[in-house]
Amino acid sequence: MSAPATPLRDGTRVAVANLIRFLETGTVPDGLFAPDIFADLSLPHWRLQTATADEIVAVRADGHPHPGRVRIERVEPTEHGFTIEFEERWTHEGQSWYCREMIRADVAGDSIAEMSIYCTGDWDEAKQREHAAAVTLLRP
DSSP states (O other): OBOOSSOOOHHHHHHHHHHHHHHHHSOOOTTSEEEEEEEEEEETTEEEEEOSHHHHHHHHHHHOOSOEEEEEEEEEEOSSEEEEEEEEEEEETTEEEEEEEEEEEEEETTEEEEEEEEEOOOBOHHHHHHHHHHOOOSOO
């Protein structure tokens, strides 16, 4: 993980750690989301919005119900919270899956109060092979 130029506030550091735990396990740490969190999720061909913690948890459970690994590329503090770039990898029905995401989150105390999520969409093994054959990445 790239260290931010400016350190994260304590509440923001807690929110980031809890968010990663949630993404990897599907278990929602206490206080991760404000009850009235607004979330705006952009996918390659779709967009969703939620207005409560229960709704954003349900969207996650529907789209990524399997535990996996998160590799953080960068976390940066913002005036109101943080941005985070990361990739996720998980196994489902015998395949290894992949996606890249970026989240901009506003934090109140140590809870996420609002976030915008940008996701590449889920790549199955065939899509990952197609990409690897067509593109040489300069960084992982």
